[in-house]
Amino acid sequence: MFSVCVIGTGNVAYHFSKIILENKNLKLSQVIGRKKELDFEFKLNINYNNNLNSIADADLYLICVSDVTIKEISKKIKDKSNSVIAHCSGSTNINVLKNHKNFGVIYPLQTLTKKKKIDFYKTPLLIEANNRNSFKKINFFSKSICNQVIKCNSDERAYVHVSAVFCNNFVNYMNFISQKILESKKIDPKIILPLVSETANKLVQLRPIEAQTGPAIRKDMVTIKKHLHLLENSDFFYLYKILTNSILKNTDELQE
Amino acid sequence: MFSVCVIGTGNVAYHFSKIILENKNLKLSQVIGRKKELDFEFKLNINYNNNLNSIADADLYLICVSDVTIKEISKKIKDKSNSVIAHCSGSTNINVLKNHKNFGVIYPLQTLTKKKKIDFYKTPLLIEANNRNSFKKINFFSKSICNQVIKCNSDERAYVHVSAVFCNNFVNYMNFISQKILESKKIDPKIILPLVSETANKLVQLRPIEAQTGPAIRKDMVTIKKHLHLLENSDFFYLYKILTNSILKNTDELQE
Numbered sequence: 001m002f003s004v005c006v007i008g009t010g011n012v013a014y015h016f017s018k019i020i021l022e023n024k025n026l027k028l029s030q031v032i033g034r035k036k037e038l039d040f041e042f043k044l045n046i047n048y049n050n051n052l053n054s055i056a057d058a059d060l061y062l063i064c065v066s067d068v069t070i071k072e073i074s075k076k077i078k079d080k081s082n083s084v085i086a087h088c089s090g091s092t093n094i095n096v097l098k099n100h101k102n103f104g105v106i107y108p109l110q111t112l113t114k115k116k117k118i119d120f121y122k123t124p125l126l127i128e129a130n131n132r133n134s135f136k137k138i139n140f141f142s143k144s145i146c147n148q149v150i151k152c153n154s155d156e157r158a159y160v161h162v163s164a165v166f167c168n169n170f171v172n173y174m175n176f177i178s179q180k181i182l183e184s185k186k187i188d189p190k191i192i193l194p195l196v197s198e199t200a201n202k203l204v205q206l207r208p209i210e211a212q213t214g215p216a217i218r219k220d221m222v223t224i225k226k227h228l229h230l231l232e233n234s235d236f237f238y239l240y241k242i243l244t245n246s247i248l249k250n251t252d253e254l255q256e
Numbered sequence: 257m258f259s260v261c262v263i264g265t266g267n268v269a270y271h272f273s274k275i276i277l278e279n280k281n282l283k284l285s286q287v288i289g290r291k292k293e294l295d296f297e298f299k300l301n302i303n304y305n306n307n308l309n310s311i312a313d314a315d316l317y318l319i320c321v322s323d324v325t326i327k328e329i330s331k332k333i334k335d336k337s338n339s340v341i342a343h344c345s346g347s348t349n350i351n352v353l354k355n356h357k358n359f360g361v362i363y364p365l366q367t368l369t370k371k372k373k374i375d376f377y378k379t380p381l382l383i384e385a386n387n388r389n390s391f392k393k394i395n396f397f398s399k400s401i402c403n404q405v406i407k408c409n410s411d412e413r414a415y416v417h418v419s420a421v422f423c424n425n426f427v428n429y430m431n432f433i434s435q436k437i438l439e440s441k442k443i444d445p446k447i448i449l450p451l452v453s454e455t456a457n458k459l460v461q462l463r464p465i466e467a468q469t470g471p472a473i474r475k476d477m478v479t480i481k482k483h484l485h486l487l488e489n490s491d492f493f494y495l496y497k498i499l500t501n502s503i504l505k506n507t508d509e510l511q512e
Binding site for chain 2: 067068091116122161165175179182192195201203206208211215216243
């Protein structure tokens with residue numbers, strides 16, 4: 001059976017471990033981390049070890065650690081026959097693993113936290129490999145756990161990662177601000193949730209260019225002024241202004 | 257039967273008309289607009305008239321026109337016994353209708369376009385009225401078509417509207433940028449959609465403060481620098497920087 005060793009105990013490690021355990025064609029040989037014990041959420045039926053020097057044999061070593069430690073951690077893994085070493089980082093070049101014989105990348109394009117269940121099978125996996133053998137293994141593994149496996153080189157993946165920062169991190173931050181504004185007026189921030197969901201639903205059906213609404217795209221300077229007035233003493237006055245100006249600038253392309 | 261006259265032929269007018277037609281306790285007495293004919297999507301079984309001077313009697317006149325024309329349009333409506341006149345704007349004060357006897361506001365907190373079906377029943381309606389009679393009618397109508405009717409004065413509503421700009425208009429714009437970046441590398445923008453959906457799903461279960469991830473919240477300056485380098489010649493370099501700095505500034509409160 002195809003065996004996988006997961007290195008790391010964070011959100012990405014957790015979700016990979018879970019989906020491997022659920023798959024009949026895969027074996028989770030080990031999870032390796034620095035912690036003495038795994039987090040509560042992670043307490044699956046797992047062979048856990050916190051000594052990087054006692055890594056068990058596996059067909060695939062999946063490095064799910066912070067970007068800056070990938071290289072250092074990978075040095076602890078000894079190449080064994082046809083085993084492949086892969087990292088899961090969006091913005092890290094495949095060549096960080098070039099001291100190995102077989103290496104590659106499996107980047108899950110999704111926001112993963114232990115607290116939140118997810119259909120991992122629908123998470124796009126962006127894969128890259130240094131040779132045919134590595135590709136074969138990485139591709140087999142990825143297709144076993146996911147129905148959207150996409151070949152993607154390190155340069156492309158870096159742009160995908162920036163793109164994800166805009167549509168996830170910055171989107172989440174926009175919602176942080178949105179709820180802050182409601183809280184400042186003692187309004188229940190939950191009233192905004194149907195709008196949050198529908199905003200995303202729309203993006204699945206329409207292109208952002210078709211879905212864009214609001215005062216900026218309408219060049220509705222009266223409303224924009226009203227809004228800036230309301231935000232006058234807020235941390236977010238400046239952001240509202242910058243974002244509105246950016247939409248106004250792109251207005252020729254964006255059309256309501 | 258409680259009769260409603262809808263004034264306007266845009267997105268909000270369309271969705272109100274549709275839900276009124278579907279409701280057995282309500283009667284859509286008329287739709288009034290400037291256009292000669294209604295749009296294709298709007299071609300419901302409707303009594304349409306493009307002459308504002310021949311408005312039929314109704315219990316409620318729903319003004320669904322652009323903010324700047326609400327006042328002018330409302331003057332064309334003559335008060336009839338207990339009829340109520342309401343506008344549907346987020347950022348317009350109730351008093352714009354003060355020349356009438358009975359007036360109020362019914363603001364649907366949702367992004368509405370004709371192209372996109374929606375469960376209007378779950379759209380929060382923020383209502384306000386100038387007196388008991390107006391409130392009674394506006395409340396009856398709103399509760400007939402929606403299960404989340406919220407009393408909200410003009411000042412609060414203005415803040416809700418700004419909040420909606422952040423979590424809808426600006427979120428959509430973040431997605432516009434995200435897809436632009438992918439297109440610039442000839443990557444199919446559809447690969448980002450599972451992330452877009454999950455970003456919103458998370459916000460329904462977690463507070464934005466708990467859901468925030470990414471290089472800014474981690475103070476991961478290495479990745480931030482990489483991203484800025486990739487965006488160097490892009491229109492969005494500056495926005496990435498400003499948004500990242502804003503998240504960094506709020507980092508003490510936001511915690512991964």
